[in-house]
Amino acid sequence: MSPPTFKTIDDLEPGQRLLVRIDINAPVEDGAVQNNRRFARHAETIAELLGDDHAIAVLAHQGRPGRETFVSLEQHADILAEHLDRDVGFVADTFGEDALAAIDDLESDDVLVLENTRMCDDELPEEDPEVKAETEFVQALAPAFDAYVNDAYSAAHRSHASLVGFPLVMDAYAGRVMEAEYTANSAIQNREFDGTVTMALGGTKAEDLIPVIEKVDDTVDRFCLGGIVGELFLRAAGHDVGYDVEGTEFFDHQWDDHRETIERVLDEYGDRLLLADDLAYETDDGERAEQAVEDIEKETSYLDVGSDTADRYADLVRDSEAVFVKGALGVFEDERFADGTVEVLSAIADTDCFSVVGGGDTSRAIEMYGLDEDDFGHVSIAGGAYVRALTGDPLVGVEVLERDD
Template structure:
């Protein structure tokens, strides 16, 4: 179990710099609220109630992308969750930021500008190197303590995540503490019955190594989404490649074909692949212009369209396996659940988890969002993680540099 300090170890009334992860979708320039805001607001609210003066570091998007925007809207969203005013300064560690920080009083919160707008933030370098950056050296003396609550970014060796714990007292926030404990369970707990892992989503290359690295713990894997189609392709079915308008499959197949085929050969009896897939038919439904959901057995498919969910037979099979499990870990959705027509696979699995007493972790910001979308209760799951890449690394037992520097501090 981890040995880092938590905010329980903080004396009240301090000046605190907290790193959170409120990276969010941006639609037509508008930042969208998501569960990360709610989770981190709980940590911030606890700090404010202890009379801490709280300055907030976070990132949004990457340079060159449409999602690379200011955090001004993020401050407003946090204010809604905290039900109090949250300040914002369009600067991260320059004169404007330092002046705003200097006037911060106990019980007040201030969002600093997007950390990735600082040249010294992004390159992945050793923590000791990041600790010597002007970014860290300028901000650190302004605070009594640093809190890292950004578990979902803990696999990144960026200045705001690994530099500060090298030069000041460092603590884990509530999200960091809860996520690390739950997501590390697959490595630390023993289960009496079958352990099932459900793998889906679009980033197959992140999930393929998981199968090999948790094979001592996981008894069976249920595959869907892009990774499911790629394994079906390796198994000889006419799916798992791009059609016009898609760019998900071919580059991942070219880079990982050998690994996929090896994993299928070595773990085939533990891999459950879809027996049917769902797609959008050309026939419009009666109430809108969208096509109806249609399904086809994978043995009958000659791929000419995109497949957007596992079929009903597969969804039922996966749900039965979940109900028969002592523990279930989910990473990635089985279909395009944002569209109600193609949510059956994802919702069937999540509903089965909610009905059982199994230990469960549902990981990935997008997948966890489906819980509230379809009327499920978060309390029916062991843990709902907002992490993506860090969740995968925790499952495989890989170290997280953001956690390691907290432990060393």
């Protein structure tokens, strides 16, 4: 993965009407959209554009058809207004007559949120950018704007109309989130480090992490494993963990699907793959307890790496020039089982190292446990795009920004 060649908002002339794609996909609880760090990040890009007298219409998605999270963006407009400390308009239409009329009324310094892009039939199918560029969605909206800005790095692995169609039919630029995320997340492929590089890998999906291990082995010196993936590797190493017990369904299907690959990777990378020495679980009276892995006969669900493992991983982080984090080492949402994740993050914050923290909700632990985001090199808001960046796989949403035509 080479450094980006896309134009950024630094290259924009002031005072234009802009179509800005952001990613404010958020949790929805009882119908209420929850504020998250994505709103704050994209608000910074929008505020900078407003400072150059642009008029802005915002494209974004929320959920998928058929899911409870598939809701209108009306609440998102209100949350964005809070972050911008200004009025933000909303129209319950994406590219029809109502949307085009609202866009035509935009003046310098205005912000308008268009309706959920995934409520449009043209948006969701994964198709080539050339196909998306010819959709009614793109063809109807593009003439209403002077330029397109893609700030939605976290969705850049998706070949959806709002992400890949517009750059083929109009001037296109990368926003600040797109620029910063791409630069930081691809550093593992683009930068050279003189000292030790450590990667903490956790979470729930072996199919996400195994390619990361194999693709970054020339850069990363050691991998600290935890979470469900860590248990699967412990099982491959001969320990009595890494399978489902009553009430869980995370392990057995992944073991069946990936056993040969897990065993091969464990054999091939040997001492560079660091596994937990102990694991934590919940006792019958609701307390945290720990067991050494060599003593385990699994009868319960393990929810975190143990204290010895957390301390060992933290010491390795402090001895590193660069640290990358993908996924949590335990169920950090429960304070009793946050030790592994928080110990590693705290060690990164205390160390003068290059660091990137990302992957799903992992970065949320920084805010939950009172850590300062400024103590980290970069805290990514991307999930799937972050994995692709780590492995060096192309991001179609970035590729179309780099086209010269």
